[in-house]
Amino acid sequence: MKNIQTTVIGSYPVTIDTMEFIKTYFLQKKTDQKWKRYIKTAVQKMLDAGIDIITDGQTRDPFIQLFARKLKGCRIRNRVEIIDKIEYTKPITIEDQKYVKTLLPKNKKLKGVITGPYTLTRAATDLHYMDEKQLAFDFAYALKQEAENLQKHVDIISIDEPFFSEQVPEYGKELISIITKNLRRPTTLHVCGDIRKNISQILEMPVDILSHEFKGIPELLNEFKQYSFQQKICLGSVRSDNVTVENVEEIILHIKKAIDILGNKIIHISPDCGQRFLPPQIAYQKLKNLVEAGRIINER
Numbered sequence: 001m002k003n004i005q006t007t008v009i010g011s012y013p014v015t016i017d018t019m020e021f022i023k024t025y026f027l028q029k030k031t032d033q034k035w036k037r038y039i040k041t042a043v044q045k046m047l048d049a050g051i052d053i054i055t056d057g058q059t060r061d062p063f064i065q066l067f068a069r070k071l072k073g074c075r076i077r078n079r080v081e082i083i084d085k086i087e088y089t090k091p092i093t094i095e096d097q098k099y100v101k102t103l104l105p106k107n108k109k110l111k112g113v114i115t116g117p118y119t120l121t122r123a124a125t126d127l128h129y130m131d132e133k134q135l136a137f138d139f140a141y142a143l144k145q146e147a148e149n150l151q152k153h154v155d156i157i158s159i160d161e162p163f164f165s166e167q168v169p170e171y172g173k174e175l176i177s178i179i180t181k182n183l184r185r186p187t188t189l190h191v192c193g194d195i196r197k198n199i200s201q202i203l204e205m206p207v208d209i210l211s212h213e214f215k216g217i218p219e220l221l222n223e224f225k226q227y228s229f230q231q232k233i234c235l236g237s238v239r240s241d242n243v244t245v246e247n248v249e250e251i252i253l254h255i256k257k258a259i260d261i262l263g264n265k266i267i268h269i270s271p272d273c274g275q276r277f278l279p280p281q282i283a284y285q286k287l288k289n290l291v292e293a294g295r296i297i298n299e300r
């Protein structure tokens with residue numbers, strides 16, 4: 001009897017009416033009830049599919065803007081621009097997590113997701129610091145405050161750092177450790193993309209679980225096998241960039257292969273990445289099949 005749990009990475013596709021979106025954007029406070037409706041839809045879909053550890057679905061904004069919108073020093077135009085020193089002046093995702101908590105059955109868990117400091121740095125146009133490292137550290141100190149707030153409301157905290165697949169800067173470990181150092185909750189680092197060339201640096205990261213795109217890049221399994229490491233693994237098991245729904249048997253084979261190679265390191269299974277860009281029905285069916293595959297694997 002195994003106890004592998006199912007989870008998601010962050011975003012869930014919720015179709016937002018464009019006119020409603022514009023109104024909501026300009027009248028953010030007055031339309032908060034509408035946001036709650038989007039969050040509720042995403043949460044209920046994840047719960048209906050049977051996912052053990054859900055998120056709020058990140059329906060408010062894409063994952064960069066979601067954080068940039070509420071951090072002092074950022075301005076959102078076509079891209080995020082850095083126009084002043086980055087400071088944490090108000091909670092970013094806390095209200096949404098509190099709301100999700102009210103929808104969550106007792107046997108389910110909530111994952112709080114933070115977009116990582118390096119990814120925010122690389123995704124933004126810097127008009128103030130002119131110093132990538134200093135900007136990344138100020139993002140990390142701001143996100144540390146959000147994470148410490150967040151841990152009062154969620155069961156696990158995930159840091160989303162897709163830009164680590166391109167490059168892990170020499171100060172990458174320090175950035176992540178600023179955020180995770182004082183956390184009491186388990187932590188995950190999610191890096192999608194091909195991390196084969198950066199794998200030894202990623203294995204140094206001070207987190208409990210590493211989450212990667214193992215379905216899209218199955219070669220990663222043998223790469224991980226070359227190293228001994230402390231962290232557990234969240235195994236990407238269905239693709240997020242492809243509308244073909246993997247059937248249950250295919251997902252079971254993938255998980256079994258991963259267990260053959262990495263044994264009890266595998267503690268979570270998930271999609272390869274957030275599901276924002278998938279049609280809602282496809283995203284839902286992928287989660288449902290993932291849950292069914294996990295159930296069968298756990299019973300064996």
Ligand SMILES: [Zn+2]
Pocket residue numbers: 009162190191192193272273274
């Ligand atoms: Zn991802």
